[in-house]
Amino acid sequence: MNGQDFTPTSEEHLAEVVAHAVAAGQPLELIGRGSKRGFGRSMQTAGQLDLSGFSGIRMYEPDELVMSAGPATPLAEIETALAAENQELAFEPPHMGHLQASAVTDGSIGGVFACNLAGPRRFRAGSARDHLLGFRAVSGRGEIFKSGGRVVKNVTGYDLCKLMCGSFGTLAAMTEVTFKVLPRAEKVWTVLAFGLSAEQAVRAMAEAAGSPHDVSGLCHLPHDAAARSSVDFVSGAGASVTAIRVEGPGPSVTHRVAALKAMLGSAAGIEELHTHRSVAFWREVRDISPLLDGATVTGDPLWRLSVAPMDGARTMTGVLDSLPGRGLMDWAGGQLWLALEPGAEDGGVAAVRNAMDGGHATLIRGAADLRARIPVFQPQPAPLAALTRRIKNGFDPRGVMNPGRMVEGV
Amino acid sequence: MQMPKPDEATIARRSDLVAAFRDFLPASHVVVDEATLKAFESDGLTAYRQPPMIAVLPETTEEVSRILTLCRDWGVKVVPRGSGTSLSGGALPLADGVLLGLGKFNRVLEIDYDNRTATVQPGVTNLAITHAVEAEGFYYAPDPSSQIACSIGGNVAENSGGVHCLKYGLTTNNILGIEMVTIDGEILRIGGKHLDAEGYDLLGIMTGSEGLLGVVTEVTVRILRKPETVRALLVGFPTVEQGGDCVGRIIGAGIIPAGMEMMDKPAIHAAEAFCHAGYPLDVESILIIELDGPEAEVDHLTEIVSGICNDCGAVSVRVSETEAERMNFWAGRKAAFPAVGRISPDYYCMDGTIPRRQLPLVLKRMSEMSAKYGLGVANVFHAGDGNLHPLILYDANAPGELERAEEFGSDILRLCVEVGGVLTGEHGVGVEKRDLMPEMFTEVDLNQQQRLKCAFDPDGLLNPGKVFPTLHRCAELGRMHIHRGQMPFPDLPRF
Numbered sequence: 001m002n003g004q005d006f007t008p009t010s011e012e013h014l015a016e017v018v019a020h021a022v023a024a025g026q027p028l029e030l031i032g033r034g035s036k037r038g039f040g041r042s043m044q045t046a047g048q049l050d051l052s053g054f055s056g057i058r059m060y061e062p063d064e065l066v067m068s069a070g071p072a073t074p075l076a077e078i079e080t081a082l083a084a085e086n087q088e089l090a091f092e093p094p095h096m097g098h099l100q101a102s103a104v105t106d107g108s109i110g111g112v113f114a115c116n117l118a119g120p121r122r123f124r125a126g127s128a129r130d131h132l133l134g135f136r137a138v139s140g141r142g143e144i145f146k147s148g149g150r151v152v153k154n155v156t157g158y159d160l161c162k163l164m165c166g167s168f169g170t171l172a173a174m175t176e177v178t179f180k181v182l183p184r185a186e187k188v189w190t191v192l193a194f195g196l197s198a199e200q201a202v203r204a205m206a207e208a209a210g211s212p213h214d215v216s217g218l219c220h221l222p223h224d225a226a227a228r229s230s231v232d233f234v235s236g237a238g239a240s241v242t243a244i245r246v247e248g249p250g251p252s253v254t255h256r257v258a259a260l261k262a263m264l265g266s267a268a269g270i271e272e273l274h275t276h277r278s279v280a281f282w283r284e285v286r287d288i289s290p291l292l293d294g295a296t297v298t299g300d301p302l303w304r305l306s307v308a309p310m311d312g313a314r315t316m317t318g319v320l321d322s323l324p325g326r327g328l329m330d331w332a333g334g335q336l337w338l339a340l341e342p343g344a345e346d347g348g349v350a351a352v353r354n355a356m357d358g359g360h361a362t363l364i365r366g367a368a369d370l371r372a373r374i375p376v377f378q379p380q381p382a383p384l385a386a387l388t389r390r391i392k393n394g395f396d397p398r399g400v401m402n403p404g405r406m407v408e409g410v
Numbered sequence: 411m412q413m414p415k416p417d418e419a420t421i422a423r424r425s426d427l428v429a430a431f432r433d434f435l436p437a438s439h440v441v442v443d444e445a446t447l448k449a450f451e452s453d454g455l456t457a458y459r460q461p462p463m464i465a466v467l468p469e470t471t472e473e474v475s476r477i478l479t480l481c482r483d484w485g486v487k488v489v490p491r492g493s494g495t496s497l498s499g500g501a502l503p504l505a506d507g508v509l510l511g512l513g514k515f516n517r518v519l520e521i522d523y524d525n526r527t528a529t530v531q532p533g534v535t536n537l538a539i540t541h542a543v544e545a546e547g548f549y550y551a552p553d554p555s556s557q558i559a560c561s562i563g564g565n566v567a568e569n570s571g572g573v574h575c576l577k578y579g580l581t582t583n584n585i586l587g588i589e590m591v592t593i594d595g596e597i598l599r600i601g602g603k604h605l606d607a608e609g610y611d612l613l614g615i616m617t618g619s620e621g622l623l624g625v626v627t628e629v630t631v632r633i634l635r636k637p638e639t640v641r642a643l644l645v646g647f648p649t650v651e652q653g654g655d656c657v658g659r660i661i662g663a664g665i666i667p668a669g670m671e672m673m674d675k676p677a678i679h680a681a682e683a684f685c686h687a688g689y690p691l692d693v694e695s696i697l698i699i700e701l702d703g704p705e706a707e708v709d710h711l712t713e714i715v716s717g718i719c720n721d722c723g724a725v726s727v728r729v730s731e732t733e734a735e736r737m738n739f740w741a742g743r744k745a746a747f748p749a750v751g752r753i754s755p756d757y758y759c760m761d762g763t764i765p766r767r768q769l770p771l772v773l774k775r776m777s778e779m780s781a782k783y784g785l786g787v788a789n790v791f792h793a794g795d796g797n798l799h800p801l802i803l804y805d806a807n808a809p810g811e812l813e814r815a816e817e818f819g820s821d822i823l824r825l826c827v828e829v830g831g832v833l834t835g836e837h838g839v840g841v842e843k844r845d846l847m848p849e850m851f852t853e854v855d856l857n858q859q860q861r862l863k864c865a866f867d868p869d870g871l872l873n874p875g876k877v878f879p880t881l882h883r884c885a886e887l888g889r890m891h892i893h894r895g896q897m898p899f900p901d902l903p904r905f
Contacts, residue, residue: 023892063662064765086664122605129611130583141890145858146851151763152576153797153835155569155618156843156850157877158859159582162614166606183664206524212547212638214703252707259704308603310524334605360608378608383596387865388610394861397890406609 004046009053011136011144011175017049018173019142021400030169030402032072032108035097036115039364040168040405042372051110054175057081059150066133066150068178071110078109082181090182091127092119094286099302099365110174116166119286120217120245123209123309123331129165131180137164137172140396150178163391169402170410171395185247190217190278191260194269195239198222198313198329204264205332206310208244211263213256217245217282218332220313225290225328231281233271243273245282291326291339299367301340301347307359309333318355323348349374377406411458411841413875416506420486424463427484427508431466434476439514441465450509453494453501454556455842457758457812462489462503469514471589471597471627478625479595481508487871488593490621492533492564495556497759498840500568500620500876510625512563518542519628525603527586529630532563536570539631548633551578554836555744563626569618571836573669573743574700576794578634580836582617589628590616593867603630615862620838621873623866637702640668641712642736645719646693646726650674653695654769656722657793660699660715667715669700670794671743674773677750677788677801678742684749687742690726697793698739746790747801754786754803758815762826763835766796775825776800783818785811797835798826824849839877847879856880861887 004026008014021028028049031037054070057078061067062085069078075093082088093112097105113135118127134148147160164174196204201220208215219242226234226241234241246256261270273281284290291302307315312333320327325340325348340348347370352361360378363371380388385407392410395401404410424442431440441447447461468474481488487507494501503509515531518538522528523546528539536557539550553572554560560570566588571580578584587601600616601607616623647653653672660667673681675694682689689696697719701711712729719727730736742749750757764772773789780787786803800822804815823833823843827850833843847856856878863870864884874881 019892022890061765061767063658064767065661066765116606116611126579126583127606129614130579139858143854143858145855147855147859149763149830149832149850151765151796151831151835153571153580153763153792153795154832155580155836155838156833157839157847157856158862159569159614159618160859160862162582162611162617163862165614166609166611183661183666186664206526210523210526210548210635212635212704214637248703248707249710251710252704255706256704306604306606306608308525308527310522331605358602359604360606362608380609381598383592384598384600384609384612387592387598387612390865391610391862394865394888395858397888 005048005050007050007053011138014138014173014175015142015144018138018140018400021047022140022142022398025398027400027403030173032110033074033104033106035100035104035107036111038100039096039115040371041376041408042368043402043404045403049173051173058176062087065181066178067181068150068176069109071174071177072108074106075109075112076106083184086184087181088184089131090121090125091131092121092286093117093128094119094288098287098292110177113165113177114167114169114174120219120282120330123218123334124216129162132161132165132177133180134178135161135164135174136176137174139172140398140401148178152180168405170392170405171401173401187250187253188245188247188275188278189253189257190273190281191244191246191257191264192233192237192271192273193242193264194237194271196220196242197240198317201240201242201329202310202313202333204242205244207263208260209332211260213246213259214248215244215260216247217243219243219285220329221290222327224326228290229281229284231273231277231284233273233277234281243281245278285328285330288328288337291328291337299365300342301363301370302365303338303340303348303352303361304364305336305338305352305356305359305361307334307336307356311357311359312336315355319348319352322351346374353378411845413460413504413841414881416504420506421463423484427486428464430480431464431477435466435468435473439467439469441467450491450494450503450511453496453499455497455499455502455840458499458502458841460503460505462509463506465509465511467511467514471591474510474591474625474627475595475597477508477510478591478593481871482593482595482869485869485871487874489873490567490625492561492567493535493559495560495564496568496838496840497761498834498838498842500838500840502841504875512561515563515627522603523548526633527603527630528633529628530562532566532626532629533561536560536562536565543633544636547636549636550631551584551634552581562629562631566617566626566629567619567621568836568838571797573671573792575792576670577666577668582614585613585617585629585631587630588613588616588626590624590626592624593869593871601630620840620877622863622877623872639705639708640700640702640736641708642730642739643699643712643715643719644689644728644739645697645699645724646690647695647697647722647724648693650695650773651770652723653697654766654793656697656719656724658766659718659722663714663718665711665715667699667794668702669698671698672696672791672793673743673746674789676786677746677790680749680753680788681742681746684752685741685745687738689742693725698743743790750788750801750803755805755807758802758804758819760798760800760802760819760822761834761837762823762831763795763797764826764829764831766793768829768831772798772825772829776822779818779821783814785815785818792835796831820846841876844877845879847877857882857887864888
């Protein structure tokens with residue numbers, strides 16, 4: 001079958017393109033900016049649906065804490081516009097272009113929502129799905145529809161925004177996203193504790209998360225990951241680094257940093273990072289840079305695990321005891337990133353999923369043949385898998401939208 | 411309001427159905443006598459009443475599964491119910507339907523302070539979760555005003571909010587996992603103690619689905635550490651516009667208070683007469699601004715916020731000195747509904763959301779409508795997130811007043827949509843706003859939502875008559891018209 005690529009410039013064009021794809025039985029790969037094309041199962045799509053025609057900020061009202069944009073708008077463009085008003089995306093979406101051998105290093109806002117990505121602040125501020133307020137889209141039926149709105153408090157009808165987040169373009173092609181934005185903190189400081197074991201770090205992070213000090217970042221870098229940081233106090237620690245971020249107005253931050261240092265006690269070496277170094281450090285954690293080989297892009301397996309925070313250390317150690325690689329813990333232990341060395345035939349899938357007791361693991365990066373061979377996303381129990389297929393069928397009955405990106409047949 | 415026509419054949423089989431339920435449920439858990447059924451005839455929206463055909467009160471997930479399987483096999487409609495505090499008729503029974511009451515699911519199952527989660531049964535009240543964890547200094551953040559009575563299962567069904575949503579989010583942002591039963595009797599577990607559930611976000615879809623997709627039998631919520639310090643400011647303004655402007659300026663200064671509530675003059679006077687909270691009576695609007703966090707932060711922000719209020723022309727700014735004083739500031743706001751109930755024989759509570767900056771326009775248009783319909787209106791307003799609760803004053807015993815109040819309410823909600831807002835911020839669509847859905851959504855939008863319903867409940871047996879103004883058969887919704895061989899936009903760039 002000869003595939004065709006399309007670059008529609010209006011919702012009506014897009015609806016026609018989808019109707020054509022349905023009639024021609026031609027599945028489409030949805031592309032915003034292409035930074036995450038290597039994320040998900042390898043697909044057999046004949047053509048590309050390039051959504052770059054839906055780009056640009058359409059509405060931004062800082063005092064209403066809301067922005068609307070075309071889904072292909074570069075994330076950097078959005079972040080620049082927000083920064084000019086001292087605002088930000090509170091869920092800190094990671095920039096993932098550098099993980100792939102892709103010409104595009106900067107992803108799109110639509111891709112962020114479609115993949116439901118969030119950074120270190122997630123455990124406090126929520127994920128992408130907690131910030132999408134409304135969208136417009138064309139379904140796999142070729143119909144233009146919308147859901148949600150532009151206000152935070154809205155329970156009118158099913159919350160399809162949640163469904164679109166994390167659906168990886170398998171249900172509909174979004175043409176506009178409206179999302180919540182929030183003020184950026186005046187001061188960002190970080191308390192570092194050196195030399196904790198992963199298990200000790202998880203306990204310390206739980207204590208900090210359960211304290212009244214309102215922390216907004218809790219991560220642990222084992223020694224090998226910490227050594228790759230570009231922040232001198234971290235790379236020069238010569239030991240593992242456990243980091244606790246505190247954000248807010250000046251007097252509040254100094255007070256809380258002092259309280260957290262007292263809480264951690266003198267058992268570990270303690271250091272603090274002030275705003276400039278803090279921002280650089282948490283950006284690295286957000287983008288998983290300390291696990292990567294500098295600028296060299298490899299296809300080595302990179303896994304993301306979502307587990308109960310207290311299971312973080314045990315799970316990470318469990319995998320890395322059996323397979324060579326590096327890891328880091330974010331979200332107080334609730335999110336693990338594991339960069340495995342090549343070698344394991346199955347990309348480490350068996351070791352990773354066997355080490356888990358609940359939660360799920362996703363292969364974020366891997367060679368195309370590996371992503372065709374193993375379940376990239378955590379397999380679901382049969383009744384949930386069947387429900388997933390029925391939901392897909394309601395939006396995209398002919399399977400023209402990113403078919404097979406998440407699960408075969410979806 | 412038209413509910414689906416009761417199916418006489420189902421009603422005729424009532425005693426067979428009762429016998430089938432009593433095969434696996436204790437007789438006392440299958441309610442059939444009229445007097446007891448009457449207790450379920452309405453929820454918090456008391457204008458609508460209908461006793462159910464049968465009420466069943468299961469105790470275990472397996473019983474829920476068997477009840478639903480039986481109802482599916484017999485083609486009988488099911489209305490799930492938690493505490494029955496819905497303000498939109500979400501738990502209104504059906505004459506030919508089974509009411510599935512979850513009141514016996516009332517246990518706290520597990521509290522995990524290290525992972526900061528609590529796992530509870532759906533009949534546990536919202537406030538009981540906080541009570542279960544507060545000795546350790548934790549709480550559950552969403553706090554709908556009915557929190558003493560409303561169940562967490564109902565909170566999931568309605569995606570309930572409260573006065574602290576601006577900073578802490580709604581139910582959907584505060585739950586991590588559920589166990590649910592589908593109409594096929596399938597028991598599904600979604601999420602858990604980890605932060606992101608895998609696959610499609612079914613947790614997000616179930617939250618706010620108003621009992622149309624499945625029955626929740628267990629909920630895992632995230633619990634938060636109580637802030638060190640909580641302080642409230644009570645601020646009076648000579649005009650409503652200045653109060654509204656002040657809300658925007660506080661947020662514009664990069665401050666997200668824990669709560670920001672506004673009341674207009676009629677609401678202030680009603681509340682003050684009812685509970686003597688010390689509200690200023692010579693102002694057109696008041697704001698209650700709550701700040702929480704470490705003491706150093708609250709001190710710092712109190713100063714900044716007071717300054718902004720003064721700049722906005724506040725005529726009085728009071729800062730709570732003690733916890734008792736803070737509670738007193740809230741007392742009037744929290745008693746606003748019963749207080750309004752004292753100045754009017756009946757009131758009708760609305761729940762639209764608007765972009766904040768539209769507040770002055772919306773209040774002006776509302777007072778014009780008030781004159782047109784000859785009915786008073788008092789406003790309480792979650793000002794921080796734009797959620798309005800106009801209380802329309804009427805007398806149900808005066809001929810035509812209920813109808814006028816409902817029309818007035820509909821006009822207010824249409825206005826909310828017109829200015830960029832939505833029909834309901836936290837009370838749900840239910841039966842109340844069902845027929846207004848086309849004001850906000852096209853037929854294509856609504857059909858797409860119903861296709862999601864079809865994935866869960868293809869025969870439409872769960873809570874029919876709620877949310878959707880028109881019910882389509884799933885087979886009809888699944889049809890697709892395909893134009894074979896048609897080339898779209900021949901001039902479109904292709905590569």
